Amino acid sequence: MSIRTRYDKELAGVFDNLVLMCRHIEVAIEKSVKALVDRNFELAYEVCDDHKQIDKMEREIEQSCLRILLMEHPVASDFHEVSAALKMITDLERIGDQAWDIAEIVPQFGDEGYIKKLEHIPQMAVIVIQMVKDGVHAYINRDLKLARSLDKTDDKVDGLFNTVMADLTALIKKNPDNAEQAIMLMMITKYLERIGDHAVNIGDWVEYAITGNRPKGKE
């Protein structure tokens, strides 16, 4: 096997594992928000169990990237590609942590009815899941346009975050007894908003992998 073929094969292994890690993370976000909406605590506990698997995947990809850096001494676009993967997995792992954080809060609601209808939070979840998916796909397919679009999509997430915050603040003002649930819902909303930010970071690393430069204004 030629040196180049070996390198391409090792990098393809990193790509496969990134797609797999991404899929686990999508499922974790999906499950944690579904657990919240459906009050399905069992589903929430599943996310907590899956979390270890995501951490394990991060370490495996990290080891593969470090092995490539050590053994293949990549330069130019190869170097950008491998170092971007190393940075992206940190964001992916954080996203996994945030899905876990959401799942940990869910059982704390108990049997009490929600103080507000949960409409914006599932909407945020759908958007951030797509953002994470787009970030990883943009990396695999070297799709600069898709990577750069994440910043704009994140504005929608931020808009929903602000709406939820305003609603919850009004509910607390209306009745201070709402505060306990409102704080938990605020935390969940914040975690989803942070997931959007991490997806934007992933897009930035994809831009670096493709162009060798960080996006303008983020150098």
Added chain:
Amino acid sequence: MDKQFNITVRDCDLYYSDFQALKNVSIDIEEHEVTALIGPSGCGKSTFIKMLNRMNDLVEDCRITGEILIGGQDIYAKGMDVTLLRKNAGMVFQKPNPFPMSIYDNIAFAPRTFGIKKKSELDSIVERSLKQAGLWNEAKDRLRKNAMGLSGGQQQRLCIARALAAEPKILLMDEPTSALDPISTGKIEDLINDLKNKYTIVIVTHNMQQATRISDKTAFFLLGEIIEYGRTVDIFSKPKDKRTENYITGRFG
């Protein structure tokens, strides 16, 4: 710092009989910098550095057009003192090539050629050159022993010391570490780093990591042309030409 020994090559073509080994080569090599020449075998790197001290004069049917200036002086101009040129532009080759004589006589060879006879003066040149080449401590007690008894790495440092004894301004190195183990290679690389404050160094290397470790600028040669020349950090992080990228990432060559 003076600019007496920067190298300017303009529109150079070099032919070995009918074969064109260098095509329209132009480059400015700065003084007190290490410039690495990279490229696949047969691309003209060695031919290029040999052109800089007119080693190609010794090759039959070698023809050069264009302009090569060192410190502004055309080295192919009529009346050029080639011996002086080679004194100023010393060369170290791929395979260590000590003369079959003592370590001392190897180093003293060039100064003697240039008329230095006084023993104290020669002693001082030998010591200084060996110290500069990082070989003094290993060689000081065996200066009268035959140089062929030194290890490969020591022999190569001896050859560097021998080149330095002529007090050159430019050091031309043609794959100086390709025959050496990693320890000896490391010593030569450290040496190059120390020497660049005093000398202009041009080094041919097939080792990409070596080019990134030791050089300030890198020129990529392909089929007798310079495809890309720039700061080493730029060449190895963001090459402008796809052919450079393909070569340094191992896609061809």
